[in-house]
Amino acid sequence: MKHFRYSSLLFSTALLLSTPAFAEADKGFYATGVVGVGFLGSEDLNYRDGTLDSTAKADFDASFTGGATAGYRLNESWRVEGEALYRRNDLKDVTLDGVGVSTGGDFASLSLGLSALYDFRPFDNERLRGYVGAGVVFVQEIDIDFEVSGAETSFETDDVGFQVQFGGRYDLKDNMFLDVGVRYLTLSGAKLEFPADTNRVVEADYSPITVSAGIGWRF
Secondary structure, three states, rough: OOOHHHHHHHHHHHHOOOOOOOOOOOOEEEEEEEEEEOOOOOOOEEEOOOOEEEEEEEEEEEEEEEEEEEEEEEEOOOEEEEEEEEEEEEEEEEEOOOOOEEEEEEEEEEEEEEEEEEEEEEOOOOOEEEEEEEEEEEEEEEEEEEEEOOOEEEEEEEEEEEEEEEEEEEEEEEEEEEEEEEEEEEEEEEEEOOEEEEEEEEEEEEOOOOEEEEEEOOO
């Protein structure tokens, strides 16, 4: 419920900031290529294998994010948007009983999302729009890799999370625009399994914040 309250607050803010009425915009499709930086804070990693149960706190570096979106504008204010994004955050040194002393690795995901977005004009500028949105994200592949004694040990799964986002778009010319945005994805208690032995599990929350920029085209 907490995440739904956050999204409701974002939508309410957008409605208050928006002007009362817009001229009707042409409906249509668009696509955007995006690159950015992803931030992932400290996460508790819990390892279990049926006999051993251990926990360690892991820290991650900011790392690359990239992908694309495609959407359809319903009217001047509303659009729906799908996205495919790859996120990767390097893992700092961590010792987790059952896995070992890891001197590197990463926490990465490939996700497919669907969101509803509300556009508004925060200033008296026909080229500039702000937006807020929320949606569901299918994390098609999420994996955490540990580098232990020169070898890689990987745990993986797929899951469903919830995402909120906000940002702005600036029209460059007839069919091109710039997009700058922030996404917050939250996925609680992901259970990542060791492929060769599914009794070995690492459970962790996954809540990356992504800051991105992109260029888009309207069709």
